[in-house]
Amino acid sequence: MIRTFRGAWSRRGTLLPLLLLTMVVVTGAVTTIGFAQHANTSAALAVPLFVLGAFAVPATGRELAAARRGEIAIARLRGLQGGELATLLAVEPLLVLLAGGAAGLVLGSAGSWLATAVWTGGPGGLPGLTAVLAGLGIVAVGLVATMLGMLSALREPLNLQVSIASRPHPAGTGAIFADVLIVVGAVVAVYRSGVADPGHPDVLVLAGPALVGLAIGQLVVWLVRISARLAVGRTANGGLTGFLGVRRLARVADAATPIRVLVAAAVVAALALTGATEVNGWTDDTARLRSGAPLRVDVDEDAVGALALTRDLDPDGRYLMAAVLVPGEGSAAARRAFLDTGRYAAVLGDFYADTPAAAIADQVDGLGGADSSVASGDTVTATVRGVSARTSGVMRPRVVVAYLDEHGTDQRAEIGVELPLTGAAQTGSAALTGCDGGCVITSVTLARTRGDRTLPWVLTALDFGGTDAMATTWKPAFPGRFGQPGGPVVVDEGLLAPASNRPLVAEPLSSGPKMPVLATPSVTFDGRPQLDSTGGDERPAQVLATVPALPLVEADGLLADLPRAAAGAPPTVPAAQVMVLARADTPAALLAQLTDAAGHDPRTLTQVDAAVSDETGATQARVYSLMAVFCLVAALLVLAAAVGRQRSAWAREVAALRVVGVDLATLRGSGRLEIAWLAIASVLATVGGALLAVRLLLAHLSLVDVPTHSVPLVTGVAAWPLVVAAVVVAGVVLVVNGRGRALHPDRTRPAILREEGAA
Structure with missing residues (x-):
């Protein structure tokens, strides 16, 4: 055991990324699943994290196997093989995975408690048994994946394994098949998203963003290698800086491979940010339409009583406006809302300016015009x-x-x-x-x-x-x-x-003065347009305009002027919701008078927004963004581990080139060219993959449960999430690779070749 710990300590540079990677994946899974159990959201939204973890952990296993090539060669020379050799290799990653899993369970429990307390407004809750089992399952799968990642070292010929430096070799049949399988999986996920039940996406659809990102990343890896090989011939007769940079990209098979996971994580992050932005906007629009105003006070009066109350308390019409909602369920035309439109401009102003109901501002004056009847x-x-x-x-x-x-x-x-x-x-x-x-x-x-x-x-x-x-x-x-x-x-x-x-x-005549109304596109009439008044009697109507949404009735219904509709109408129907709408800056004294007269406390827009989030599960979009952050951190660890292993090979290559007289300035320039090449490829892949994922998958992920009569969640490409993802990817590639290439001249002196050979 002491030898195991000593070996682990000597390879801490490779084992630490595996420890952190396990901790990140387990933390993200436990946080997401634990929150889903308390907030009644979908735990399946954590699928992209599992997909990326399934690709990231074997990659780290390959890095670990590469770091232990010498140890594996000595064990094979001593006759160890089969189960004994596998046990020797499994002890260290098992200890690391258990430690990372335990830390991830603790951090995930804290994250679940914090997310539940912050995003649901209720008491924090610890994750249940499902989240714990998921964390343990990740550890078990991680061990298997790590061992699979180390198979290449076990199968490597012994004469190559005992050599000082690893030489590039073509990818095997299994690796090529896995790469092709990623692309096929992404295509199938996109197809499934178009034919599956939009309200209940399956696991493949939920894994789609990660698969699309991995597929785009894999295509970019192939393009980088192919373009670098083509550029080698073109730069052979040119400057040495360009030739060395593209030659390394063409020869070193692993130079661009970690980019695949980073691109996939960035695609998931861009899609998650886009989804969270659009869900937040949809929640705000729905809350504004549902509440009717910044403040809403329900009253136990009929329509005429609400009108009289507002005119007694606010005779100038600056702060209060009576409104009635009849939530008819028979048809869209049966749903109707009534506003005291003469006070619309003073009370609501631009409250609906950025919502689907923005068009009513230009039509509201026509609802309250003179009526001779x-x-x-x-x-x-x-x-x-x-x-x-x-x-x-x-x-x-x-x-x-x-x-x-x-x-x-x-x-x-x-x-x-x-x-x-x-x-x-x-x-x-x-x-x-x-x-x-x-x-x-x-x-x-x-x-x-x-x-x-x-x-x-x-x-x-x-x-x-x-x-x-x-x-x-x-x-x-x-x-x-x-x-x-x-x-x-x-x-x-x-x-x-x-x-x-x-x-x-x-x-x-019944065809005399008609009640002007605004309608949503879902409203249809059998014959002549009719409007049921606040008391339920039919009135001939004239549709002034059709708008996507209306206050109170949202995406289904009619809007009319309350004084005109209540005039001469029978008593207000029992199903009606009678209310007084108020401005956000309503004086406290006036609001207190209204509250006393109505017998109900004001309901703020923030409270309605929270209720909409709880009803529709909109908070899971935020959790999806949190999961995307864990994906980015995991990708960063994979890239850091790969660059860390390539650091020693880069030092030997620089030392060898210095032996033949290549100056450090040229070598540094070639390193910068290589990093720039990778950064540009990564950014282009991230933007392209994010555009595809948002356009093809976002609408089918069911981030919210859109209620009946609500405005639909419209998904589209947002610029700032793409910019953020591209900047993050470019920064990670430049910083991590730049740090790996930044070697002190003493560490690349030609003498290190003699020292390694003597060792």
Whole structure:
């Protein structure tokens, strides 16, 4: 055991990356799975980390085997083979994997507790048995993968294994098959993403981003090698700096291989950042549409009561606005929202500016325009004129106006006028009751006082609570019988009551004033457009515009003006949600008055946003980003381990070239050219792979469960995640490889060749 620890310490430069890699993968897996158990999100989102770990650990195993070539050769010379040799090789990585797994379980438990506390707003929770078993499984699989990575050293001919330096050799059939399998797996994952259930992606679809990144990385590795081999001939007669740089890329098979894992991790990270950005934007849009305003206070009133409450508390209309949501489930047209649109600009302003409902700002003024059928005054005035040519005598006509008050109750107002027969006009008035929230006229009756003369007369004007009721199109309420007229005659001046003792009733045409509405694309009508009012009665409607989303109803429904819809409507339907919307800067005193009157506390946009995140599982997009960070760290360790092993080979190569007279400036220039070549290839691969992954896979990963009626999650390419991923990859390649190539002149002196040969 002491010999084992001594050997491990002597190879700490290679074993440390394996220890850290195991710790990172286990930590990421336990954190993700533990959080999923407490937040009810999908634990399968950790699949890309497992895929990258499955490729990163064998790569580290190969580095470990390369570092132990001499030890393996001596053991084989002493006759060790088979199980004995495998046991000798397995002890060190097993100890390292167990230590890394234990540290990963501890850190993953802490990460799960912290993520649960921060992103769910509840108490932190430790991971369950599933997360622990996943961590132990990673250790077991890591040991097997490490041993598989060391097989190349066990199969290497003994005469090559005892040599001082490792020589490049062509890839074996198994390695080529694995590389091709990666590309095929990426293609299959993309195909599966297009045909699988979008709400329940399978493991292959979830592994798609990592597979696409690995495939793009592998293609870039091949292109780097091929282009370097072609460039060797072109630079042979040129400068020595370029020739040495491309020759090393062409000869050293492992120079670009670690880039594959780094590119894959960067692709996963770019996709995760893009997804998190779009999910956060979708969550914010959904919360704004669902809440209606920065502050929302539910009230136990009907629609008219909410209107009266806002006008009493905020008569200037600066901070409060009444609203009603009827969440009809029968169809999209049954879902309807009503806003006091006269206060929209003051209360909401640009609240919906960056949401799918932004277009309503240009249309909202059309919802609250004048309507001749809606009255809000307290007096009805009728003007009548006789059509007789007599010079003496009077008539006593009566005008009876039937209407629905603000509560939808039938009311009547009767106006009596003493009209001279000379043809002069006379005016009479009567009081209107219950019209503060709006009244709707239902009929006008032209009657005579009992015993009065049956002479014709005309209703020339009717001011109904401040509106011109005569602007409405009228029709007889019932047809005439036995030669008697059934209703007044519509003439240019108004309504004519011909010679008749029967009351003549006129009603507004149903196709008269239409309720202007905004609709979502999902709304369809059977026949003419109709809008159910706050009380449920049908009103003829006119669709002003179609917009992707509307406040309160989100992606399915209609939006109309509340005062116009509530005017003359029956009592508000029980299913309606009546509320008062308020600005974020509403004075505290006014908000306190509203809260006391409503009996409910205000609900902030932040609270609605948190509720949407919990309902849709949007927090898993953040966990996906966290998992992508673990992927990047794992890729960094793989690259660092590979560069660390190549460092000694680079030192020997520089020493050998110095023997033949190549100066250090030329050698450093060739190293910089090689690093620049790798950095450019890595950046191009990262950007290309990220574009493919986002366009082909992001929409199928089901990062959120989009509820019914909500706006869809629209996925697309975002610039800044690509830039961040490209900058990170370029920085990692330049720093890690640059550090590996930065050797002090004393460490590359020609004498080290003699010293290694003597050793």
